[in-house]
Amino acid sequence: MFRLLRSLRWRLQAWHAIILLSVIVVFGSLLHWEMLRSQWDRVDDELLGAARILEGSMNAVPATILEAMAKDVTSRPGPRRRVAMANRPKRDLPATASQPASPQAGPPHLERPRDRPMLDWQFPRLPNEETPELTQEEWEASIELPIQLPGHLGRQDGSAFFAIWRADGSILKESQLPQDVPSPTDVLNAAIDRDRYARQQRGQYREVFIRGPYVTTICVGRPVGFELSNVTRMTWTLLLSGFSVLCVGLIGGWWFTKSAIEPIHRMSKTAQRISASSLSERIDIVGCDTELEGLGASLNTMLDRLAQSFEQQRQFTADASHEFRTPLSIMLASSELALSKPRSADEYREQLLKCQRAAARMQELGESLLVLARLDTNANLEIHPVDVGAMLTDAIDSIRMLAEEKKVGIVSEILTAVRLPGNASMLRQAIDNLLSNALRYNEPNGLVTVRAKDHEEMIEIEIEDSGIGIPESAIPNLFDRFYRVDESRSRAAGGTGLGLSIVQQIVQCHRGTIRVTSTLGKGTTFRIVLPKQLS
């Protein structure tokens, strides 16, 4: 579980699911509520409309008749009348219904029953009240729900019903009832007084209550089984569609996160495959998203650099082992030869000398490699002020003998006495390497010139020989480790192939530069520039 939480894909998916679910729930609930409200409002409006019509028709009934009717109803013994509305003869509501004898025919419509006396059927009569032409039955019949009005009421085979109560709760008139409608409760009464009408859902029935004239309460209701089943259907539809949207969203999200994370997976797989031995492989960034493309590209750049340095390292190791092989094979061959049979002292001596020379060569090689390794790691060189002029003079003195042997003259033009910060033994090694090269590749009766000049911020050291020179094609590789201008010439002449490489490293450690100019057959000049300040 914890692992799943740590997975980017699962977290994305979980967030996606939570957000999607809440959106669906909120949206679905709002929709559901709004649909219910509008449906019940419509039903209530119908019922209210019908109730107002009833109210109107009651207003049209002369009080006397109402009074009689009320007495009649209350006095009527036995079960309540049940007359199917549909069976009733349809009656025009005559003009009289909507045209009461006079506007004052009814009592002033008081909003609050408590402001009025309890139902008092002794209504004041208008002075010129016309005797209604309608009989009581006809008036009574006029208080009826119109079958046609409003249209919806009749949808379920005319099952709308009404009931009119007097203030004392007794029934004034009622239609055929699906079941007894209880007289309004106190809560309902309060609601009617507050909102001018009240509504209630009673099982399968929806009912609207209003105050009628003469402190009556009118209730119009109808069964709403159809609407209720509508509501159920709507709820299920919403639930199902919400669920399917959720499913589609989750599947889509899963696919989406998968396709978003896929390149990462691919990268990590490639990265796993890439080890020190297979650095040639690269991460495929074709078709990746911009962000991942950037990541892949920088990883590839890193791999390029790694591969390059690995290759350099490998080449260096191969070269180093290669360089060790020749003296080693001399030692092996000589010792094996010497031991193959009893020999004279001179023969042993000869083989031992070969071994010694080979060992010396290996020692030189090993020391050079060590110096390079130390320079490579930039192990803190001890920096002290170094008198360059004195150092050059010392170096020249130490090779003078060798130069005389080789019949090479040395000229020194040292025009500086400045001390510059540096590591004396390293700098001396660099100068020694250059001087011994200058001697080694010089011609008999040649010349080596050493110059040192003082500039404002730097010292320039020049070592020039009149030797065989270096072909132009070799100059770019001259400072490479184990590089030799002629594969075997310098080996016969000695040297490890590391000398110039070491010189360059030393100069770089002193933040200086080294350059070489050479003319084949005329000589070579190495020019070192060292700063007087190590910043």
Added chain:
Amino acid sequence: MRILVVEDELDLQESLAQALREGGYAVDTSDNGEDGLYKAKVWDYDVIILDWMIPKLSGLELLRQLRKVKKTPVILLTAKDAVSCRVTALDEGADDYLVKPFSLSELLARVRSIIRRSTGHATNRITIGSLEIDLASKTVMESGSQIELTAREYAMLELLALHAGKLVSRTMIYNHIFDEKDDTLSNLVDVHISHLRKKLGKDIIETRRGQGYILHV
């Protein structure tokens, strides 16, 4: 048998040459590619031991040029131990490849093996009648008893035995038994042949006057 050693490391070259001479071979040496190629073309060496990295002409280049005219067996010596290098060397016509540093005894064994194969023998033991020659220990047995021979005598017998039943000319003997430093007197071969006859029996080597010698099977 005559061997050319082309090696620019003089200490190594000397040791190799000395070891081979002590092994009973005639040895010529060369310290650069051009000279080595010249010698390889002029003389019929039984084996050339060639260093890869030599001045003037690399060992590989020498091999390429030599292969255009001769199929002298070549053992390439080198410090390059990469598989690709060995493959290149063998594909360019080297018969064997030895990575430095190597053991002298291994080199000698490889030289023997190459000579043996180039003359069509499968083992180091050659039997001709009652005569038995061991190429590795360089000993000769006649009917079970060992016969003492000088290095030159042995070399000559080995040459005749490797080509047993075939005519071996005097030039061939000169070419394969003596190296460039030997003062090759014209009757030196005759002297060695007569010594061999004394030690092995008169009939074993037949002289074809003006042509050469045959060791009869």
